[in-house]
Amino acid sequence: MRASQFFISTQKEAPNEAELASHRLMLRAGLIKRIGAGLYSWMPLGLRVLRRVENIVREEMDKAGALELLMPAVTPAELWQETGRWDVFGPQMLKIKDRHERDYCFGPTHEEVITDIARKEIRSYKQLPINFYQIQTKFRDEIRPRFGVMRAREFLMKDAYSFHTSHACLEQTYALMYQTYSNIFNRLGLEFRAVSADTGAIGGSGSHEFHVLADSGEDAIAFNPASSYAANVEMAEALPPTLPRQAALEALRDIDTPKQTTCEDVAALLGIALQRTVKLIAVMAGEKLHVLLIRGDHHLNEVKTGKIEGLADFRFASESEIREAFNCPPGFLGPIGIDRSQIRVIADRSVAAMSDFICGANKPKFHLAGANWGRDLPEPDVVADIRNVVAGDPCADGKGTLEICRGIEVGHIFQLGNKYSSAMNASYLDEMGQSQVMEMGCYGIGVSRIVGAAIEQGNDERGIIFPVAIAPFKVAIAAIGFDRSEMVREAALKLHEELEAAGIDVLLDDRGERPGVMFADLELIGIPHRITLGDRGLKDGMVEHQARTESEARAIALHEIVSFITSA
């Protein structure tokens, strides 16, 4: 490809709208153009990257025996009403009416559509298992689209759905997809991690997320460097403390905390570790107020909390509800002296093992120190794991301690079971001629998000550093003086031809720009290899090779450069 016949629109300054590195770089490099909130055009250069990702995903899915199909982006309401998701999905679903006032939505996902296909097409166990996938544009009306293509409203997704006669068979395909996903992200050249995940709103049992590791990631991942354990922090278990509760040493006493309404403030006032404080979180569930206790330095885990009996639909208590129950404003609440016949106390495992702790006194401007279970208040009604793990916690697999890193979720695989197949009556006849409901799995990859994630993982002050597998071009030829040097022009055109003949994606910068402009552009758009041709080197038969990942260029003989690149 010759740059003069391509479309490159780089900018020195990024538009103000972008904050995140990948977003700014995608705009500056001219990969995408924003057309509305969470809506982007993929420019020719960006589309090349998107297509590379898409093709790798497609090849690996095909290799795993999945069958590509394409479902409509716009789908009728009736299907969604069958499973109840027309209402459950809420405002995230973009609903559309046609000219006959019939309801449709722009598909945010396609479980219903594929299940409809399966129930109509699959009648016999002999047709199972089967795994269908598509690479299709989705629309989710996010509350707040941000980070460019990473959280766009319209995005490209690969979604696969498998159908089975048994759970064991589903598990086999699930394992195959797990392996396929690992292969895909390895081929993409990304540093990633598969983590155990909560199934969330989609339902089902087993689930793993695939995260590209990046500090700017929206998700926190707990992993064990000493083992293969990795889990979304929402899932990672916080083990009970190994040491038993110490005996009480201190007397219970009031402390003046005129302005200290948080654990941090109280700990700072007393000059003690935050770990010795306990915070109280009041929640409402089943018309009653419940009290959650976690250590001052910990964070509540809402997913875990929701799994406690009676708290499935909990919400945080309002200030007026708190004042009514405690006769005390928020900021000074504690578990001592509350009516335990009315209020259930749920303590995190770490809190249950504490002694001589600090907590609110249930009267304004006071906290209590030297609090002890059994002596100053009854033991907790429930002891459970309700906090997020933190770095340094022992790993649930018993092999060392956890670390926390951040990731960008780019893939998610689920064992759905029969949630959709039974709701939509997707059944088949088994060997005995009996009707059976299919087991389902589903497997998603955020294709467009991967482009952003890859840039988030690979960039420097000069611009994007693409992995070779998804770079828009593998090699760029910077021909210095293309417009005025016969020698450069001839060598550049010949090299361009040879590289193309060798099957290498090459961009010949024949714009005749000054070298600084060419270099800056080629670095910004992240092309892995640059070959610089100029009169200066050519008169000695030499060219210059510059890898995007390295700081120094090296001189290479012109006649060796093609084999150098093909073996790179």
Place this chain on the structure above:
RNA sequence: CGGGGUGUGGCCUAGUCCGGUAAGGCGCUUCGUUCGGGACGAAGAGAUCGGAGGUUCGAAUCCUCUCACCCCGACCA
């Protein structure tokens, strides 16, 4: 949805408080000089200042309404 902010040639911004008829840089076009790290000079093109209404002799600037976009929050005492 709550809070904050911004809309001025393709991009980044000044001008807004204190009203006087749109400015600078980048980019673009043409010519010349230059040519291995975002060149220099000259000459140009390009904006009814997000939109609507109002105040005024006069509005980018003041008032009202509206639209769009961005940021923060919607996680905790």
